[in-house]
Amino acid sequence: MWGPAVVSALLQLLFLIISVKILGEAAERIGIPSVTGEILAGVLLGTLFLDVETDIITFFAELGSIFLLFTAGYNEVSLKNLKFESITALVPTLSQIVFAFIFGFALGRIFDFNFLESFFLGVAFNPTSIAVVLGTLINLNYLSSRPGTAILSSAFLDDIIALFFLSVVVNFARFNRIPPVLGILIIAGKILLFLLIMYILGNYLFPRLFIYAEKMHAKEAVFSLVIIIALFSAYLAELFELSPAIGAFTGGIVLSEIPLAKLQDIQSKVYGLAHGILIPIFFAFIGFLIDPYALRNAGSFTLLVILAAFSGKLAGGFIGSKAIGFDSYESLIFGIGVMPRAGIELVILTIGRELQIINQEIFSAMVLMVIVSIIISPACMKWAIQASRRRDRGRQ
Amino acid sequence: MGANVDRTFELENSFSRRNFPRGSRKEEETEDREKRGKHSGKHRNSPEPSPPPKSVNERFETCLWMTIDELMTREVVKIYENTPVEEILSLYGKYPYHILPVVNDKNELVGIIDLDIILEILLLCLVPREKHTLITAIRSLGETAKEIMITHPITISLNATLKDASDLMMKYRLDRICIIEDNRLVGIVSKRDIVEEICRRKTKS
Numbered sequence: 001m002w003g004p005a006v007v008s009a010l011l012q013l014l015f016l017i018i019s020v021k022i023l024g025e026a027a028e029r030i031g032i033p034s035v036t037g038e039i040l041a042g043v044l045l046g047t048l049f050l051d052v053e054t055d056i057i058t059f060f061a062e063l064g065s066i067f068l069l070f071t072a073g074y075n076e077v078s079l080k081n082l083k084f085e086s087i088t089a090l091v092p093t094l095s096q097i098v099f100a101f102i103f104g105f106a107l108g109r110i111f112d113f114n115f116l117e118s119f120f121l122g123v124a125f126n127p128t129s130i131a132v133v134l135g136t137l138i139n140l141n142y143l144s145s146r147p148g149t150a151i152l153s154s155a156f157l158d159d160i161i162a163l164f165f166l167s168v169v170v171n172f173a174r175f176n177r178i179p180p181v182l183g184i185l186i187i188a189g190k191i192l193l194f195l196l197i198m199y200i201l202g203n204y205l206f207p208r209l210f211i212y213a214e215k216m217h218a219k220e221a222v223f224s225l226v227i228i229i230a231l232f233s234a235y236l237a238e239l240f241e242l243s244p245a246i247g248a249f250t251g252g253i254v255l256s257e258i259p260l261a262k263l264q265d266i267q268s269k270v271y272g273l274a275h276g277i278l279i280p281i282f283f284a285f286i287g288f289l290i291d292p293y294a295l296r297n298a299g300s301f302t303l304l305v306i307l308a309a310f311s312g313k314l315a316g317g318f319i320g321s322k323a324i325g326f327d328s329y330e331s332l333i334f335g336i337g338v339m340p341r342a343g344i345e346l347v348i349l350t351i352g353r354e355l356q357i358i359n360q361e362i363f364s365a366m367v368l369m370v371i372v373s374i375i376i377s378p379a380c381m382k383w384a385i386q387a388s389r390r391r392d393r394g395r396q
Numbered sequence: 397m398g399a400n401v402d403r404t405f406e407l408e409n410s411f412s413r414r415n416f417p418r419g420s421r422k423e424e425e426t427e428d429r430e431k432r433g434k435h436s437g438k439h440r441n442s443p444e445p446s447p448p449p450k451s452v453n454e455r456f457e458t459c460l461w462m463t464i465d466e467l468m469t470r471e472v473v474k475i476y477e478n479t480p481v482e483e484i485l486s487l488y489g490k491y492p493y494h495i496l497p498v499v500n501d502k503n504e505l506v507g508i509i510d511l512d513i514i515l516e517i518l519l520l521c522l523v524p525r526e527k528h529t530l531i532t533a534i535r536s537l538g539e540t541a542k543e544i545m546i547t548h549p550i551t552i553s554l555n556a557t558l559k560d561a562s563d564l565m566m567k568y569r570l571d572r573i574c575i576i577e578d579n580r581l582v583g584i585v586s587k588r589d590i591v592e593e594i595c596r597r598k599t600k601s
Contacts, residue, residue, distance in 0.1 A: 028525065034525075134528040137533075138528070149537060214567075275526065
C-alpha cells in the first residue's frame with residue numbers, strides 16, 4: 001500500500017496543509033481573506049517540490065471544489081430566511097450581471113477568441129463573493145444600509161446564475177461549437193430534469209434515508225449520509241453532462257432544510273472536513289496551477305482582464321443602483337460590493353481549464369484578477385463608505 | 397411476587413439480548429412498546445413507586461419504561477413568528493431561556509431560536525471570519541422571529557420513547573428537543589429534565 005508515490009504524496013500533502021494554514025493565517029493578520037495565503041501556498045508547493053504527485057493532489061483539490069459548492073448550498077444559504085425584497089431590488093443585481101457578461105464577452109472578442117471562449121469569459125466574469133466584503137460591511141456597521149442589503153440579495157442570485165450558465169457553457173464545450181436551437185433546448189431540458197430529480201429526491205427520499213441513518217448502529221451514519229449525498233449529487237450532475245459544481249450546490253441546497261442533516265454536530269463535522277482540509281487544498285492547487293511565465297506572456301491581456309472585470313461589475317452595479325434611486329456614493333458602494341470574486345469563481349475557472357475552453361494564460365490571468373479583487377475590494381469599500389459618511393456629515 | 401420475578405426475568409433477558417447485534421430492530425421496538433404498554437398501565441393504577449431495587453439491573457431498568465410525556469415540560473415558552481427581534485432580545489435579557497420555539501398562528505412549530513443565533517446577532521462585529529456567510533448577514537438584518545430562526549428544528553413525536561430522545565441527545569449532543577403532535581408544539585424535553593427525573597426516581601426507590 002505504501003508505495004513511493006503515496007509516500008511522497010503524503011509529504012506533499014503534509015506540506016500543503018501546514019503551509020496553507022500558516023500562509024492563510026498570515027494573510028488574515030494583514031487583513032486580507034485567507035484565500036490569498038492559501039493560493040500562495042500552492043505556488044510555494046510548485047517551486048519547492050520538484051516532482052509533485054499531481055494526480056493525487058488533483059483528486060483532493062477536486063473534492064475540495066465539490067465541497068466548496070456543497071457547503072455554499074448547505075451551510076451558507078437559507079432559502080426560507082431569504083426575504084423577498086421588492087422587484088426594484090433586483091434591478092442593480094441584474095444590471096451588474098448583464099454588464100459583467102458583456103464586458104467579458106467583448107474582451108474575448110477584442111483578443112480574437114472564438115465564440116466559446118468569449119462566452120466562457122463572460123460567464124466567468126459573473127460570480128461574486130460576499131464573504132470578502134462582508135467583514136468590512138460589518139465592521140463599519142453598514143450592513144443595514146440600502147446598498148448593503150442590495151449586495152446581500154445579489155450575492156445569492158449571482159452565484160445561481162453563474163452556475164446555470166456554467167452548465168450551459170460546459171455543454172457547449174462538448175459540442176465544441178454553438179449548437180443549433182434544438183441543442184440549446186436539450187441542454188435546458190437536461191438542467192431542468194436534473195433539478196426536478198434533485199427536488200423529488202430531496203423532498204421524498206432523502207428525509208427518509210436520514211431517519212434510517214439516525215437509527216443505524218454504524219458509526220457516524222448521518223455524517224456519512226451527508227457526504228454520500230454530496231458526492232452523489234456531483235456525480236449525478238456529471239451523468240447529466242452538467243458540471244459537478246452545480247450538482248454539489250444543488251445537493252447542498254436540497255439538504256439544507258432536512259433537520260437531521262443540519263444538526264449542529266453534523267454541520268460542524270462537514271464544515272471541518274470542507275474548510276479545514278479539502279477547500280484549502282483546492283485553493284493551494286490553483287496556486288500550483290498558475291504559471292508565472294504564462295502571465296508574463298499574456299502581458300497586456302492580464303491587465304485588461306483585471307480592468308474589464310472590475311469595471312464591468314462596477315459600471316453595471318453603479319448604473320443599476322442609480323436607476324432605482326441610490327445616490328452616487330451608494331451606487332459606488334454597491335458596485336464595489338459586487339466586485340470581489342473568490343471561491344465559486346475559482347471553481348468555474350478550473351472547470352474551464354480542465355475542459356480546455358481556456359488556456360493556461362487566460363487561466364493564470366483570471367486567477368490573478370481574483371487575487372487582486374480580493375486584496376483591493378475591502379479597502380475600496382472602506383474608502384467609499386467613509387467618503388459617503390463624510391459627505392453626509394458635511395451636508396448636516 | 398411471581399409476577400415480579402417474571403418481570404425481572406424478562407428485563408434481564410432483554411438486557412442481555414441487547415448485547416448481541418440484533419437482526420431486526422423493529423422486533424426490539426415492538427417489544428419495548430408492548431412492555432411499556434403493560435407498565436404504564438401499572439403506573440397509572442398504583443401511585444407507589446416501584447419496589448426497592450433488588451439488583452443493579454433493576455435500578456436502571458425502571459427508567460426505560462418512561463415515556464416522553466412524563467418527562468417533558470408542557471408549558472413551553474414560545475413566540476410567534478412575527479414577534480419583533482427587540483422583544484425576543486428583551487425576553488432573553490429577563491429570563492434564563494435557552495431556546496425559544498417559534499410557532500405560527502396555528503400553533504405549529506416552524507423554527508427555533510437558540511442562544512447561538514442571539515449571540516451572533518448581538519456580537520455581530522466580533523463574529524469570526526468563518527461565519528461571514530450570507531445566512532449570518534441575513535439573520536443580523538432580520539426584524540422578526542421568522543427571519544432569524546433556524547427553520548429546520550429537530551423534533552420527536554409525542555409517542556417517542558425515552559430511548560429515541562436519549563439517542564439524539566447522546567449521539568449529537570442536543571440539549572433540548574421539541575415534541576410535536578400533528579406538527580403542533582406540545583412540549584420540550586431537555587437533558588436536564590431526564591437526568592433530574594431519573595435521579596429523583598433512583599433516590600425515591
